Amino acid sequence: MTEMTVETSLLERFEAARAASIVLATSTGQQRRSALLAVADAIEARSGDVVDANALDLANGREIGLSTALLDRLALSLERVGSLSASVREIASLPDPLGQTVRGSRLGNGLKIDQVRVPFGVVGAIYEARPNVTVDVACLALASGNAGILRGGSAAERSNAVLVQIIRSAAESVGLPADAVQTIDDFGRDGATALMQARGYVDVLVPRGSASLIETVVSSSTVPVIETGSGVVHIVLDESAREDWAVDIVHNAKVQRPSVCNAVETLLVHAAAAERLLPPVLDRLAASGVTVHGDDATRAIWPAAVPADEDEWATEHLSLDIGVRVVDSIDDAVAHIRRFSTGHTESILTEDVATAERFLAEVDSAVVMVNASTRFTDGGEFGFGAEVGISTQKLHARGPMGLAELTCTKWIVRGSGQSRA
Amino acid sequence: MTEMTVETSLLERFEAARAASIVLATSTGQQRRSALLAVADAIEARSGDVVDANALDLANGREIGLSTALLDRLALSLERVGSLSASVREIASLPDPLGQTVRGSRLGNGLKIDQVRVPFGVVGAIYEARPNVTVDVACLALASGNAGILRGGSAAERSNAVLVQIIRSAAESVGLPADAVQTIDDFGRDGATALMQARGYVDVLVPRGSASLIETVVSSSTVPVIETGSGVVHIVLDESAREDWAVDIVHNAKVQRPSVCNAVETLLVHAAAAERLLPPVLDRLAASGVTVHGDDATRAIWPAAVPADEDEWATEHLSLDIGVRVVDSIDDAVAHIRRFSTGHTESILTEDVATAERFLAEVDSAVVMVNASTRFTDGGEFGFGAEVGISTQKLHARGPMGLAELTCTKWIVRGSGQSRA
Incomplete structure (x- = not known):
């Protein structure tokens, strides 16, 4: 595959994510909730496929000498798959974060201004060897009306592929675009590099994993980053x-x-x-x-x-x-x-x-x-259903990131012919 | 001056800002309000000095061929100085943004969790030829309990120096640290470069000015940036x-x-x-x-x-x-x-x-x-008293940035011996 081919088809994925995000932004809470319940059902129905794919990743991981800690994060037993679908159901049960008015007032000149909660648009995630993050991030993104682009790393590639395919089918089954969730694991490192430079296509990027992975993303990314994780x-x-x-x-x-x-x-x-x-x-x-x-x-x-x-x-x-x-x-x-x-x-x-x-x-x-x-300190424990990560920076989100942290706001101004004096 | 000297003394300023931010974070709203009223009084009392310094900047600007638009932004008439002190008084009249509980709940296990509003710590701003931004950013930072490091550019250096000196004296007069507000204009371009790399010292950086200035800050900064301004x-x-x-x-x-x-x-x-x-x-x-x-x-x-x-x-x-x-x-x-x-x-x-x-x-x-x-679309018009800038990105702040946009949150968890099951 030539480099040009890689870039072109990555660009197509980014454009597809942007197009999907436009549909998601005007979707109803009911639609997004139905999609999540379909995801939970499908994870349960296909838990055997998930565990089988994960077994291949684990065998490969042991072969390439992954640490015990990484193998622990990578492993998906039937029990862990069960807790994944449970957390998807919990996300589905949370109030819709979109459309909420954060602040509002009527100005002296009669203008009515309201700050309302809207999705970011396209959320990217770069992480390592944690297939549960695939489900958590994809489902939190979907629930908050965002498209998600996931780069989950080669160590969990087979597990992630099955999980992403399950989520895409579930989204489609309720009339939402499959491209609401995409993986770019198949592009290897080129995919991660392109994602960090996809300013204009991706609105926010969340790295999750080792200190060195996070440092790389923070220093190389032109897309706004929310730093997560390292905990002394x-x-x-x-x-x-x-x-x-x-x-x-x-x-x-x-x-x-x-x-x-x-x-x-x-x-x-x-x-x-x-x-x-x-x-x-x-x-x-x-x-x-x-x-x-x-x-x-x-x-x-x-x-x-x-x-x-x-x-x-x-x-x-x-x-x-x-x-x-x-x-x-x-x-x-x-x-x-x-x-x-x-x-x-x-x-x-x-x-x-x-x-x-x-x-x-x-x-x-x-x-x-x-x-x-x-x-x-955990999104599940805090009642968020799951978490995109735990932000250790101060911009936008701090601590466990749930649905609200995947939204931004816009100001709606309603006038009746006002001009500025 | 050798490069090492520059870096060392810049580092001292960054450390002084961090130390001041610790004092500001536990200051009372009443103290910060008094500081702002002292700033407004001093701007009025010294408006002649401000206009004189500005006249030197304007003369220099005409000599080096600044555009009409830039000269307009640079100019401080007595009338504009008056509107500066009026906006400082308006900021002083706003409710204290700190300490407010954004969300809170009691979990099933008895833990009480509350998300409360706290200052960022140290806020940096890089802008060009706009002395009014010096006052707006410094006073919004002070009002929200943040230390501010300002790089206002050589074109407005004399105007900014007088204004920063006024604000530092006013802070000191009410018992707050003078280093709550600092300019690094005297370090020229080295100062701007160091500010963009001051991760760990500076919590958020706001560029304000031409599209090329903003692009430079966004692509060169390792400090989290809030992108502002360009408006098609x-x-x-x-x-x-x-x-x-x-x-x-x-x-x-x-x-x-x-x-x-x-x-x-x-x-x-x-x-x-x-x-x-x-x-x-x-x-x-x-x-x-x-x-x-x-x-x-x-x-x-x-x-x-x-x-x-x-x-x-x-x-x-x-x-x-x-x-x-x-x-x-x-x-x-x-x-x-x-x-x-x-x-x-x-x-x-x-x-x-x-x-x-x-x-x-x-x-x-x-x-x-x-x-x-x-x-x-303007912080003053929206009732924020002034604005740090108008964010055109989605992370953290979107639209005119006032006091609330200069705060972040932290989670406070109160327990009675709870461990995780």
Whole structure:
């Protein structure tokens, strides 16, 4: 295939997405809901095909030496396919985000101005080895009246192809254009490059995956990007933290699913509570196979910790490893977070309401918590049905991105002959 | 000055902005309001200094051959200085955008989640020859709890220096950091380049000015950008349009201030109304010195029009020139707009409600109007006090950008020991 052929046919896909987006923008909520229910039905009816295709991707992944964490993200068991269709049904049950008036007023000159919610148009996603993202992004896009162009990566190519085909057929079955959802996995790297340069065709691009993938998209894309994901996530144990909550929440945040971005990576403990809290918290982690990377003060209290090296505080392990540091005050904890956090999620465990409110006000991350596990930063948990990703930037969307985050607004102005004085 | 010196001291400014932003984020609305009133007072007290500095910039601008349109944008008469302080007072009178809860719910597991409005942190602006933008952006940033870094260009350097100094002193006079507002005009082009690469220091960058300036910022910046401004703005005269409104609104939209982005550039006229409407509308424009660039059908009806060349429909004249084309239907008008609009503002003049609603639904621009002049797309007119710019992209902000557009949100999660199942 010559490069020119690649470019021409990619352009045709982008144009098809734009054309589909025009139809979607004036579709009814009822139509889009029907399409989603058809997707859920078809995923269930064809779950065997999905798992078979995924088995081929997994075999190939093991052959090319994908990491355990990546293979875990890639795998679609029958149970995971079931939870995919359940999340599509949940998206279908949410209120239609389109047409809603965000703000409105009547000006002194009689003009009526209303800011109303409309779809972006065409949403692009670049991700790696996660076929569940294919369904989540495609269905959130469809539900919010956007066309989607997906580049899911070669590792999940077979799984993605089956899932995209299911979604396209379902859209068509209710009279919406099949091109509402397209994959460009078949174009390999050229497809990703073209998608990042498709300004004018694609309205927003969401990268999801490793830090290096996100960095590449942020620095190479001329399409507006929403940065997602990387999570150097902190839990702070205040002087007043309850021991039972500290043990349970830190364990849950580290161990329940260590490979994902909302897992905790650094534990900061108030010096006045370190002797009380570190032994039970770290014993419980160690019992689950977690390696503790401690600073000197931590190791003095809990000698089994390995010494934290100088990169520890900036490291997103995504594994059963955690950095632990003793801090002298909440000021110190906030300063540490300001320096090392990636702005994803931070939680403080405290019984003191003034400390809690101060932490909530001063920590500038997408999600700031009191007395809860960081694992709750998730579109599904927040009631969004699914998520396009978790935005760690501040522009447009911050935190889990659901339907509302896939819309923009336009201003509608109704006059009766007004000119500007 | 060596390049290293430049970079080091620029970095110091960026760090000072970040430090100021931390103070601003927890400042009270009352403090920020007091700062703005102090700015307005000081602008009035020192209006002579402002006009004097501006006179030097204007003299220099004439010497280096700035266009009439640029000189018009650069000029600050005593009257315009008065309207600057009036707009600062208007911003001060608006409700505080910070702390507001955008969405909130209590989840089934008892977690309380709230999405609250917070400042971006540090806002950057790159613009040209418009000292009023210095005041508008700095004061909107201050009012919304953001630090601002301004690069206003060499043509307005003296005017900007006086204005920034006024704003810094006013901030300090109420106990806020002077570094809440900084100019980097003294670093020349190096300053602009560094600002575009200041990811991690600057949260959002707004370019305002010529199409080429905006294009440079969009393609070179690693800081998230909100694209503003360029306006190939359309007015459509439907078959049912009232003649008196057509004559007044088209004249107002073209002639009142032709050098700005919300001035109309293209008039599309329904074929069934062309003979009735074109003569009075174009006669009125011609009487104000407008050159009409018409298609063949227009010239058949109104022979004084010059032939539109092939670039006409994509041209933003910013002058007393207008393109005029006869279309066969509203479908044709919408298709023309889809192809040539820059997504700024389009208005239809019609008496038919179904046509009006269709136009509002199908045209995908920041502002879509019925029976009103496109000149109303403006932060001041919309009741925002002023504007940072008019966003023509879809991410985060669309249309005139006021206080709310300079904020982002974060999620606050309050728990009582919850872990994820």
